Amino acid sequence: MTTQSETRVRDGAGHRASVFLYSHVRVRLALLISAPLFWLGLVYIAALVALLVTAFWTVDSFTGEVRTDWTFDNIITVLTGSLYQSVTLRTLGMAVLVTIADIVIALPIAFFMAKVASAKWQRILVIAILMPLWASYLVKAYAWRSVLSNDGIFQWIVQPFGGTTPGYGIPGAVITLAYLWLPYVILPIYAGLERVPDSLLEASSDLGAGTWRTLRSIVLPLLWPAIVAGSIFSFSLTLGDYITINIVGGANQMLGNLVYTNVGAANNLPLASAIALIPIAIIFVYLAAVRRTGALNSL
Amino acid sequence: MQQEPIAVPAIRLTGLTKSFGSVNAVDGVDLDIAEGEFFSMLGPSGSGKTTVLRLIAGFEQPTAGTVQLRGRDVTGTAPFDRDVNTVFQDYALFPHMTVLENVAYGLRVRGVKKAERIARAQESLDAVRLSSYGARKPSELSGGQRQRVALARATVVKPKVLLLDEPLGALDLKLREQMQVELKELQRSLGITFIFVTHDQEEALTLSDRIAVFNNGKVVQLGTPTEIYERPTTSFVASFVGTSNIFDETLSKSLLGRGGTNSVRPERIALRGTPTAATSSAPGTIAELIYVGTSTRIVVDLDAGKRIIVLEQNSASDDATAPSDRRGERVHAEWASAAITPLDLP
Structure with missing residues (x-):
């Protein structure tokens, strides 16, 4: 072959920089990860550490200023106070209920999307499930306030069957939270099913298993990591929520509300920090438990 | 296609049709497959052969026609109620189960006691020479081993008919040849009907008792491997199964002295420097030579305006001449009249 290869301009700063980066792998790597590392380190880890540290400080009862005197008082208050215990149990119970409700609703929807619907319907359904995420959280919570009210849609639907609306309270809050987090549960399960x-x-x-047997022995075991991955979302989001309960939960409080009042009205940042550590601790235990299922690999 | 009816066939397909939208993937297929037969369905991709297999297994429901299994109409029956088992193209091993659990699955579903199903699954693994692999996960096996696990899993439940969907497609050549032998042996020892889907004509010719050649959803020819190869009835079969030199009507008349469309296999043509009187021949020039190991494919441009392919066996004495040296050489292509196969359709 005698054809001349095309000659390119091989000088200029851009080219020299490219050559430098090409031959210096570590510099290239450092440039790539410095921005995300900065974000993670400063904004996320540092904030968590600050929270942890604040929980061991006190508030001057006269001035209302945070004093950096080290104490376990806040932690002990949170662990032993009956208010904190009952609110923790309530929040935990609600998170479990919301998660179970979401999984039960998400499984058939995800199965239909992944295995039954045509490609066109699949796209329509994915959009339909994502759509509520584009609407404001508050709008959706207030919409449920109206749905659950005494003359709302819920009442109108169940009345002919002798039912009544749960109204504003824990059941209403569980329903609303389950609705809010449903997309986060459907999507991982849908993605998991797509991979089966x-x-x-x-x-x-073909080997003789009926529908139910196939679901139990093949689909569920293969889908388990995806189900757990979805549950992490509904579980952790419920643990941290404090707005929905205010809108549809009546007078009930969740851990988030205690944090909020201590930051605001009570002006006790150290105690708020100590309370905020509870959901963090629960989530850590939860993550440690689900880590073994391999669910964290399918997030 | 017509065939002699078999008294009680293992599988009988009658007017089987499957449409996807406006496309007939399977278009009125009638087939009788005998008990204990190694039956291949051969065709290019999209010819409907896999769809026929899926219709027999019950994964698809036909638009029209029936599927009979040993005289029983199973057309509306679910896959789990049919006495056929499938070896899938991607093997479809359950990734969360061990090899032994995979093989025992069909028995577990049928409620076979644990001790018995482990014994039978182990037996089935022994038969495919994977005795010591029971505790592994499918992901820890090679392609050929997965293939054998899929075979063991499908045969452990003693089906009447085993359906194999291009089971050797993903294996490399050496392993494929080895698995062909094993498949044939397994079929003989189990004595059950094998229905084998493949696009590889050589595989079909090697393994089968009978072959159905598919094109556009229809069976275009049905017969033994020898019949399919030696006496193709259409130009599609002639060119899909092996290589053929197809002569249209005009060329047939001038070169072969016959009417209609005819085909001659490359290995039935000999090239000579001077024509011998006994056979018919045509002069031409060698255009290209392709060395394929045991033989050489020679492309010859006949003076009559037809390009043909000739297959010449290589012998030890040939290696003195580099093949490319013969390019441009004047030759006479010769064939016996027995080598000429008339084709039904153009």
Whole structure:
């Protein structure tokens, strides 16, 4: 071959920089990760550490200023106070209920989307599920306030069957939270189902397994990590919520409300920090438990 | 296609049709497959062969027609109620189960006691020479081993018919040849009907008792491997199964002295420097030579305006001449009249 290869301009700062980066792998790496590392380090880790540290400080009862005197008082108050215990249990129970409700609703929807619907319907459904996420959280919570009210849609639907609306209280808050976090549970389960090849379901059926057997022995075990991944969202988001309960929860409080009042009205930042550590601790325990299922790999 | 009816066939397909939208993937297929037969469905991709297999397995429901299994109409029946088992193209092994659990799954579903199902699954693994692999996960096996686990899993439940959907497609050549032998042996020892889907004509010719060649959702020819290869009835079969030199009507008349469309296999043509009197021949020039190991494919431009392919066996004495040296050489292509196969359709 005698054809001349095209000659390119090989000088200029851009080219020299490229050559430098090409031959200096570490510099290239440092430039790439410095921004995300800065974000993670300063904004996220530092904020958490600050929270942790503040929980061991006190508030001057005269001036209302935070004093950096080290004490375990806040932690002890939070662990032993009956108010904190009952609110923690209530919040935890609600998080579990919301998570279970979301999984039960999400499974058939995700299965329909991944295995039954045509490609066109699949797209429509994904958009339909994502759409509520584009609306404001407050709008959705207030919409449920109206739905759950005594002359709301809920009442109108269940009345002919002899039911009544749960009104404003913990059941109403669980329903509203389950609605709010549903997309976060459907999407990982849908993605998990997409990764289960149809041929596995066919093989199970081919070997004599009925629909229920295939679901139990093939689909659920393969889907378990995705279900757990989805549950992390509904569980942790519920643990931290404090607005929904205010709008549809009546007089009930969640941990978030205690944090909020201590930061605001009570002006006790150290105690608020100590309370905020509770959901963090619960989430850590939860994550440690689910880590073994491999769920964290499918997030 | 017509065939002799078999008294009680393992599988009988009658007017089987499957449409996807306006496309007939399977278009009125009638087939009788005998008990204990190694039956291949051969065709290019999109010819409907896999869809026929899925219709037999019950993964798809036909638009029209029926599927009979040993005289019983199973058309509306679910896959789990049919006495057929499938070896999937991607093997479809359950990734969360061990090899032994995979093989035992069909027995577990049928409620076979644990001790018995482990014994039978182990037996089935022994039969595919994977005795010591029971505790592994499918992800820890090679492609050929997965293939054998899929075979063991499908045969452990003793189906009447085993359906194989391009089971060797993902394996490399050496392993494929080895698995062909094993498949044939397994079929003989189990004595059950194998229905084998493939696009590889050589595989079909090697393994099958009979072959159905598919094109555009229809069976275009049905017969033994010898019949399919030696006496293709259409130009599609002639060119899809092996290589053929197809002569249209005009060329047939001038070169072969016959009417209609005819085909001659490359290995049935000999090249000579001077024509011998006994056979018919045509003069031409060698255009290209392709060395393929045991033989050489020679492209010859006949003076009559037809390019043909000739297959010449290589012998030890040939290696003195580099193949490319023969380019441009004047030759006479010769064939016996027995080598000429008339084709039904153009």
